[in-house]
Amino acid sequence: MPQEATGKTGTPSEGRLKPERPRDELGRPLPWDQPTRIHLPDFDEMTLEANDRAARAYLAAREFFGAHEAWETAWKQAKGTGDEELFKGLSQMGAGYVHLLRGNPHGTMMLLRRGAARIGGYPDGTHGISTGAVAATLEATARAVEDGELLTGPEATFEPPAV
Numbered sequence: 001m002p003q004e005a006t007g008k009t010g011t012p013s014e015g016r017l018k019p020e021r022p023r024d025e026l027g028r029p030l031p032w033d034q035p036t037r038i039h040l041p042d043f044d045e046m047t048l049e050a051n052d053r054a055a056r057a058y059l060a061a062r063e064f065f066g067a068h069e070a071w072e073t074a075w076k077q078a079k080g081t082g083d084e085e086l087f088k089g090l091s092q093m094g095a096g097y098v099h100l101l102r103g104n105p106h107g108t109m110m111l112l113r114r115g116a117a118r119i120g121g122y123p124d125g126t127h128g129i130s131t132g133a134v135a136a137t138l139e140a141t142a143r144a145v146e147d148g149e150l151l152t153g154p155e156a157t158f159e160p161p162a163v
Contacts, residue, residue: 020036022034022035022036022037023036023037023038024037024038025037025063025065026064026065027068027069028102038066040065040066040070041054043069046070051073051074052087054070055067055068055070055071055074055094058070058094059093059094059160059163060162062160064095064097064160066094067090067093067097068098069094071088072087072088072091072094074090075087083122085118086118086119086126086129089114089115089117090115090119090163091115092111092114092115093111093112093116093160093161095111096111096112096115096138096141097158097160099111099152100112100158101153101154101156102152102153105152108142108145109145109146112138112139112141112142113138113139113142116134116138116142119131119134119138133161134163137159137160137161138161141158144158
């Protein structure tokens with residue numbers, strides 16, 4: 001039996017874990033000497049269902065980075081279930097809204113459209129989500145950014161869909 005690899009390609013261990021990078025409210029990395037301004041649970045320790053519930057609560061509270069992170073973990077947990085693309089789309093929705101508030105129009109449009117395509121591929125009512133309405137809202141928001149009707153940045157005024 002081969003020995004466990006060490007170095008950059010080895011399996012993570014307590015001795016190799018990196019400290020968590022401090023981040024601001026939109027998930028942007030802060031200098032190492034700054035305190036973190038966002039506190040998120042360990043989504044890997046949560047079930048897919050708990051991650052989905054947490055993401056929905058973060059979305060409702062307009063804490064889009066938390067929603068993105070929780071749904072990203074749910075997406076990984078859903079692999080092989082047939083629902084992975086739904087959770088990937090929901091994660092992309094959260095990330096799209098993060099980019100909208102960060103002032104990144106290109107990232108906003110790309111991620112909201114990718115999310116809309118994935119979410120819209122599921123029948124209405126999947127996991128209790130009006131998938132068609134969510135996809136339409138994401139596409140309309142991306143179009144508003146593209147047309148200059150919605151300016152990106154921390155003061156952007158928009159309504160995310162109810163999920």
